[in-house]
Amino acid sequence: MAGIGTLEQILKLTRAFDITVYGAEPYPNYNRIQLSYVLEGSKTVQDIIMNDRSWYEENGISLHTGASITRIDTSDKRVYTAEGESADYDVLILATGSKPFVLPVPGADKEGVIGFRDIADCNTMIEASKSFKKAAVIGGGLLGLEAAKGLVQLGMDTTVVHLFDTLMERQLDAVSAGMLKAELERQGIKFAMGKKTVALTGEDRVTGLRFQDGSELEADLVVMAAGIVPNAELAKASGIETKRGILVDDFLQTSVPDVYAVGECCEHRGVCYGLVAPLYEQGTVLAKKIAAVETAPYTGSSVSTKLKISGVDVFSAGEFAETEKHRVLRNHDDWKGTYKKVLLEGNRIVGAVLYGDVTDSALLARSIREGKNMTDDLYSELFGGGGCCEGKAKSTGVEAMADEEIVCGCNGVTKGAIVKGIREEGWDSVERIKACTGATRSCGGCKPLVEQLLQYTLGEKFDGAAAKKTGICGCTTLGRDEIVATIREKRLTHVREVMHVLGWNEPEGCSKCRPAINYYLGMIWPKEHEDEKDSRFVNERLHGNIQKDSTFSVIPRMYGGVTSPDELRKIADVADKYDVKMVKVTGGQRLDLLGVKKEDLPAIWADLGMPSGYGYAKSLRTVKTCVGSQFCRFGTQDSISMGMELEHRYERLWMPAKFKMAVNGCPRNCAESGTKDIGIVGNDGGWEIFVGGNGGIKLRGADSLCKVKTDEDLIDICDAFIQYYRENANYAERTSDFVERVGLESVRQAVVEDKIGRVKLIGKLDEALDGLRDPWQEVVQDEEVRLKLYRPVTAGK
Numbered sequence: 001m002a003g004i005g006t007l008e009q010i011l012k013l014t015r016a017f018d019i020t021v022y023g024a025e026p027y028p029n030y031n032r033i034q035l036s037y038v039l040e041g042s043k044t045v046q047d048i049i050m051n052d053r054s055w056y057e058e059n060g061i062s063l064h065t066g067a068s069i070t071r072i073d074t075s076d077k078r079v080y081t082a083e084g085e086s087a088d089y090d091v092l093i094l095a096t097g098s099k100p101f102v103l104p105v106p107g108a109d110k111e112g113v114i115g116f117r118d119i120a121d122c123n124t125m126i127e128a129s130k131s132f133k134k135a136a137v138i139g140g141g142l143l144g145l146e147a148a149k150g151l152v153q154l155g156m157d158t159t160v161v162h163l164f165d166t167l168m169e170r171q172l173d174a175v176s177a178g179m180l181k182a183e184l185e186r187q188g189i190k191f192a193m194g195k196k197t198v199a200l201t202g203e204d205r206v207t208g209l210r211f212q213d214g215s216e217l218e219a220d221l222v223v224m225a226a227g228i229v230p231n232a233e234l235a236k237a238s239g240i241e242t243k244r245g246i247l248v249d250d251f252l253q254t255s256v257p258d259v260y261a262v263g264e265c266c267e268h269r270g271v272c273y274g275l276v277a278p279l280y281e282q283g284t285v286l287a288k289k290i291a292a293v294e295t296a297p298y299t300g301s302s303v304s305t306k307l308k309i310s311g312v313d314v315f316s317a318g319e320f321a322e323t324e325k326h327r328v329l330r331n332h333d334d335w336k337g338t339y340k341k342v343l344l345e346g347n348r349i350v351g352a353v354l355y356g357d358v359t360d361s362a363l364l365a366r367s368i369r370e371g372k373n374m375t376d377d378l379y380s381e382l383f384g385g386g387g388c389c390e391g392k393a394k395s396t397g398v399e400a401m402a403d404e405e406i407v408c409g410c411n412g413v414t415k416g417a418i419v420k421g422i423r424e425e426g427w428d429s430v431e432r433i434k435a436c437t438g439a440t441r442s443c444g445g446c447k448p449l450v451e452q453l454l455q456y457t458l459g460e461k462f463d464g465a466a467a468k469k470t471g472i473c474g475c476t477t478l479g480r481d482e483i484v485a486t487i488r489e490k491r492l493t494h495v496r497e498v499m500h501v502l503g504w505n506e507p508e509g510c511s512k513c514r515p516a517i518n519y520y521l522g523m524i525w526p527k528e529h530e531d532e533k534d535s536r537f538v539n540e541r542l543h544g545n546i547q548k549d550s551t552f553s554v555i556p557r558m559y560g561g562v563t564s565p566d567e568l569r570k571i572a573d574v575a576d577k578y579d580v581k582m583v584k585v586t587g588g589q590r591l592d593l594l595g596v597k598k599e600d601l602p603a604i605w606a607d608l609g610m611p612s613g614y615g616y617a618k619s620l621r622t623v624k625t626c627v628g629s630q631f632c633r634f635g636t637q638d639s640i641s642m643g644m645e646l647e648h649r650y651e652r653l654w655m656p657a658k659f660k661m662a663v664n665g666c667p668r669n670c671a672e673s674g675t676k677d678i679g680i681v682g683n684d685g686g687w688e689i690f691v692g693g694n695g696g697i698k699l700r701g702a703d704s705l706c707k708v709k710t711d712e713d714l715i716d717i718c719d720a721f722i723q724y725y726r727e728n729a730n731y732a733e734r735t736s737d738f739v740e741r742v743g744l745e746s747v748r749q750a751v752v753e754d755k756i757g758r759v760k761l762i763g764k765l766d767e768a769l770d771g772l773r774d775p776w777q778e779v780v781q782d783e784e785v786r787l788k789l790y791r792p793v794t795a796g797k
């Protein structure tokens with residue numbers, strides 16, 4: 001997070017560098033904070049990717065994922081990967097983060113013992129939950145509790161084992177920790193408090209924990225969440241000074257010239273941080289230093305903590321354990337389940353703990369950071385006239401914040417930046433501020449503060465409802481239906497025109513709205529609209545699927561999964577000639593040529609002479625077929641011929657999202673219709689049509705839409721369903737979500753019952769199908785496009 005956060009800052013200041021990024025994990029940078037959401041299943045890996053591969057491509061950054069740097073030659077200024085690749089540098093930033101601290105106890109290396117640090121750990125936990133029942137999490141801190149909650153959500157019987165008698169003992173006092181424990185027990189987490197783990201038992205795989213007092217706990221999965229260790233070995237082995245972390249000065253410079261370190265891996269003034277807010281503060285200073293822009297030094301960060309478990313509001317900042325030197329202001333309400341404690345040293349506010357109601361967290365965090373004194377006004381603001389949260393109406397306190405104060409600690413966004421945007425750029429909603437600055441994007445803890453800033457800056461003009469209204473992205477508060485209606489009504493034809501007429505906040509739009517508007521325009525005006533390549537994602541712009549090593553995959557179309565010796569020979573020849581790394585049979589019955597260099601794509605397509613299989617696009621992917629009546633002794637319908645006919649008919653048609661079909665010759669359903677957008681099953685009297693299936697992240701069985709007797713009726717219903725979906729779905733909405741959102745009955749009414757409406761839908765689909773051309777052949781024939789899009793990227797150019 002710190003590395004790419006710094007790069008984003010550098011790119012705002014200068015484009016002078018050729019940038020290369022090496023990351024040991026197989027993904028582009030993602031929001032590690034949100035791993036708990038991936039674990040509990042409320043977000044996917046894709047949801048938490050912060051900059052996808054196209055961002056790197058667009059910024060001329062050469063990204064190498066799954067590539068660990070194992071050696072730095074600081075005299076030659078060169079880094080080496082485990083795989084033997086190397087690259088030279090003028091400036092090197094180390095942002096290697098931390099790793100989980102593994103308790104040095106016998107059995108810690110057994111199968112089933114992991115940390116909670118990355119996507120691989122989440123996947124291990126998710127997999128384990130399918131086969132095993134009992135989990136233990138060692139560590140009752142922030143990370144351990146989030147891991148435990150995720151495991152409970154996955155159905156595991158989970159116990160948090162903690163060395164101390166109270167949870168989060170470095171942030172909470174005994175009272176708030178007790179309230180937290182009671183709430184988490186209510187949510188299904190078990191606790192073994194005051195237990196020192198001395199061994200992990202089992203043969204190859206862990207089966208339990210043994211404690212110092214002789215007692216034991218059964219567990220088939222053990223998550224170590226007992227702290228983190230900065231990843232400083234690489235730097236140390238390369239002659240860079242380290243202690244606990246990589247030693248840096250106030251400009252993030254290490255002991256070696258031109259080598260900097262940022263994030264959890266570094267140690268600044270004796271402190272290694274383990275939260276994101278400091279990393280962004282460090283990154284801002286480092287970016288300016290590298291871009292040769294004047295900057296104040298980094299002098300350290302004041303941190304506060306928030307737990308991301310739903311139903312649990314906890315906040316802690318500064319000192320929390322009272323001693324003789326403290327004066328204590330406290331309000332504990334067992335009825336409301338709230339607790340507020342503020343510690344003073346003399347009159348100065350030095351720490352606070354909130355439980356149950358954290359609305360004052362920003363005010364308190366700021367007061368502690370600035371070393372403010374308690375005053376009568378502040379006291380009544382915090383404690384009111386009576387119990388917790390009662391008393392006089394509160395001022396939000398944002399007016400007192402200095403401009404350079406950080407509002408969103410996760411993304412390093414200041415009050416000044418937000419207020420300036422509200423005043424000068426017309427930002428009028430949380431969504432818009434999120435899109436323009438990143439504030440609220442990560443843990444979401446600053447959302448109330450952002451709303452307060454909107455209210456404070458806009459005064460009477462502030463419209464609370466509009467501020468919360470969610471548009472298709474942060475550039476607008478308008479939803480899909482309003483946009484589509486205006487495009488029709490005002491006959492808008494270009495992406496920029498739509499953004500201009502509808503008063504987009506960002507004149508250039510963003511990667512979320514531009515492809516969506518481009519799709520809506522093409523859907524509404526199939527004949528007039530000229531596809532806007534700049535508004536497409538990199539895969540659709542380049543007509544290939546970008547892979548983790550920045551090579552591409554090539555999937556030629558094989559109608560109905562049927563091929564011929566001639567086609568196979570062509571594919572084999574191409575694979576040899578262009579040194580294709582792997583030829584793989586896909587789940588959709590096609591052949592995938594993997595590891596193709598971008599600059600080879602046009603020549604491969606020319607040599608293949610086969611149409612694009614659109615394996616990269618929001619369009620028809622495959623029509624999977626079973627053997628059917630042509631060969632199968634159970635087959636009642638000719639599924640292969642029907643599949644091929646449908647694939648010929650809908651190929652290249654732009655859809656809101658990727659679209660998969662299957663055709664089966666009988667109800668044995670060998671081609672798996674139940675998980676397709678349209679699944680067709682042959683029977684004695686004709687066909688049954690299923691819609692809205694999905695076999696991906698969100699598994700959903702398709703619903704039976706209707707039965708038809710003839711092939712013509714089958715194609716009519718497919719036509720009508722596809723067009724109905726094209727016209728009414730949100731961009732990027734799969735049919736599984738669409739059918740659930742609008743309801744199967746509405747779909748049936750529009751596609752099956754309303755015969756006149758059906759004819760209209762088919763007519764509009766025919767218009768859309770008319771004149772679609774193969775993109776690969778267009779590229780082969782257009783030299784200008786080839787030169788523009790398929791030249792190799794040189795980083796920074």
Ligand SMILES: Cc1cc2nc3c(=O)[nH]c(=O)nc-3n(C[C@H](O)[C@H](O)[C@H](O)COP(=O)(O)OP(=O)(O)OC[C@H]3O[C@@H](n4cnc5c(N)ncnc54)[C@H](O)[C@@H]3O)c2cc1C
Binds near residue numbers: 097262
């Ligand atoms: C589950 C979880 C929840 C969290 N929740 C919060 C929260 O709510 N609030 C908060 O403030 N913080 C939270 N954190 C902490 C926060 O995620 C970290 O502070 C932050 O990710 C640190 O950023 P970083 O860039 O220093 O390290 P990282 O994000 O760990 O990035 C370092 C990257 O460098 C790679 N790397 C290491 N060595 C090499 C090498 N030799 N070659 C190539 N690549 C290498 C690593 O694989 C890793 O991908 C959480 C962390 C976790 C794990």
Ligand code: SF4
Binds near residue numbers: 628632633634666
């Ligand atoms: S679905 Fe029926 S017809 Fe098709 S292969 Fe299976 S058994 Fe044969």
